[in-house]
Amino acid sequence: MPLFGKSQKNPQELVKGLKDALQTLQNPSKDKDLKKASDDVTKILANMKVMLYGTAGSDPQPENVAQLSMEIYQGEVLKMMVENLEKIDFEGRKDVVQIFNNLLRRQIGTRSPTVEYICTRKDVLIALMKGYETPEVALNCGMMLRECCRYEALAKLMLNSEEFYDFFRYVELSTFDIASDAFSTFKELLIKHKMLSAEFLENNYDQVFHNYQSLLNSENYVTRRQALKLLGELLLDRHNFTTMTKYISNPDNLKLMMNMLREKSRNIQFEAFHVFKVFVANPNKPKPILEILLRNKEKLVDFLAKFHTDRSEDEQFNDEKAYLIKQIKDLKAPEES
């Protein structure tokens, strides 16, 4: 059967062909078959992509798109494609990403059929997250994951899975591009759906922040800086009010921020300032926090007075700094009762 004939293959044939070829790749029996199967996969994926996106001259045909998606759901092809991504060649992987993302965006009225489908096939998401462990496909998986992040239902599944905590490891990977890709997915999960992530952070406070601590203490400068910046964003988002109150009540967190204020890197100092200010601005400081601040009162005032004095342009920063200095100067020990 020629794959590139005049007559285009119909969706059923494409899906069947892809399944067969992927199965061969998965369980290779003879060496000969492997090469052919790999070529077949690449060709079929290219055809599927054209069917979904159309070409420069022609728009995609709605009937074909509908039929192809049906076939893909029924044949459990999404899972197969993701799980065998490593065995598909470079061009084919890129096509998988495009096909996956196109299907995900599909909408019929208020329904998103692919999103609903993946909700019942959590293992697809898990496989995608695990993708960060395979350097060859990490970035492809990242692109698909971030597309998934756009949908609250999928983001929820990911946040609440055990595998979410693997991100704390992925963002520290030694390969820079994979680590940053993982970080952007991680950030997207925590920022995109405000209510969802607020709820998640509240319910899983201990586990998340225990892990987060390791990012803030990371040996890796980029990880440390990015994590600190994200922490500031999360705490200052009003949706995360409860989490913020909890975070700034813990004296260990304050100590960490005070140490980070003295880091070598000015950028980290600056980011730490934006978290530190929340501890000081809190009108209801718990006793342990107040005690630490009181004990270091003079030093802190001196330190802040000299802190980043060259940022004269940044009015907001200077206002905040002046406010903090005043707050710390005015600190009084609570009356013993």
Place this chain on the structure above:
Amino acid sequence: MAQEEVIAQLPAFEDEYQFNIDETVNEIDFINDDENLDNLFFHRVDSAQIVYQPRRRRAKLIGKYLMGEMLGEGSYGKVKEVLDTEMLCRRAVKILKRKKLRKIPNGEDNVRREIKFLKRLHHHNVIQLVDVLTNDEKQKMYMVMEYCVSELQEMLESVPDKKFPIMQAHFYFCQLINGLEYLHSMGIIHKDIKPGNLLLATDETLKITDLGVAEALEPFAVDDTCRTSQGSPAFQPPEIANGLETFAGFKVDVWSAGVTLYNITTGTYPFEGDNIYKLFECIGKGEYKIPDSVDQLLASLIKGMLEFDPKKRFTIEQIRKHDWFRKKHPVLLEWVRLPPKSKDDEDIYRSMTVLGYLEDLHFGTPSEDEFDEQLVPETIDITNQITPAEDGVTVENSETMDTKGKPSKEMKPKKRKKGASRFGFGSCKQS
């Protein structure tokens, strides 16, 4: 009666003496069926304006920003298009005059607050403040912002039924909700959401603007309780119309966004009144009608957003989860396009207006009386620039005569070099 008819029959130029500027517009309209009358307006323009002040594109730099044409005018001052000459980015600048600001209640405070807020906001659905420049001598302030081509209000007014097709309204509304959610997450309540405060970038990204009456919650405030509001009356919720001491801020924005949604999908307002008292009375009762043309899904979203009781009113989260919000709307009617700036403007894309000034900046011939040392870089050697250009034109003129007034294409660029005279259409001297 008879007399009026006589007037209508009089030739246009005689009318000129009978209809002074202080005559009401209606009376002019009454006889305006005579086409000749259009000339009247040309006759009435003070000649001094035309003859003695030829319209020239003088390059004017404010800092590194080269000024272009005016984009709009608000109560605070003009908004002009500018070009960042270092980054080559198209920007808009809001020019604020202290004199004007003082006359507006809370004017200066509002501006100061707006700048403070904008500086810490970074979201693609909220206008980005790029730079703030001040000129103490002239008592002016320049707020450099992202460039936007139009605002929702202008687009609405350009179409007969003053509304968008559902798909387009949905496209803008989703962006409005994204922007609002961000503002709220930063603890900012906008308080003046309306189509007039929603700008569109060239790629139709919606940008929430005008945070002049916005309020920032205290970082440790437990809830979003507000006390004051200065927003546009027609978009205010019942709790404000009824003068409640305190109210929930986020729900104010939800209400205004609801009125906005009502407005852009129906072309009308849910609450109306001849004056602010009647309007507030109407809003205070909270009774309104949704036109039958609105489908059920949209009607239920509007009802949720225009819920009288702020506690029952939708949250941003509920809006997001509403089916109308999530629905993919079919393309039924034609998308409302950017209206031309004015009737005779052919540039439907609103291309950059700084170009002419840019040419003047580099090839211009500043006349002595208008030469502003501060604004035009002194390093440009004027005499050297003029001579070759003038030569070019002389040669060109003689050649043009040879070919009987048909300038060849090659000459056009040469002609451009002549600086001031290439924009001669404003000058009567030449015609």
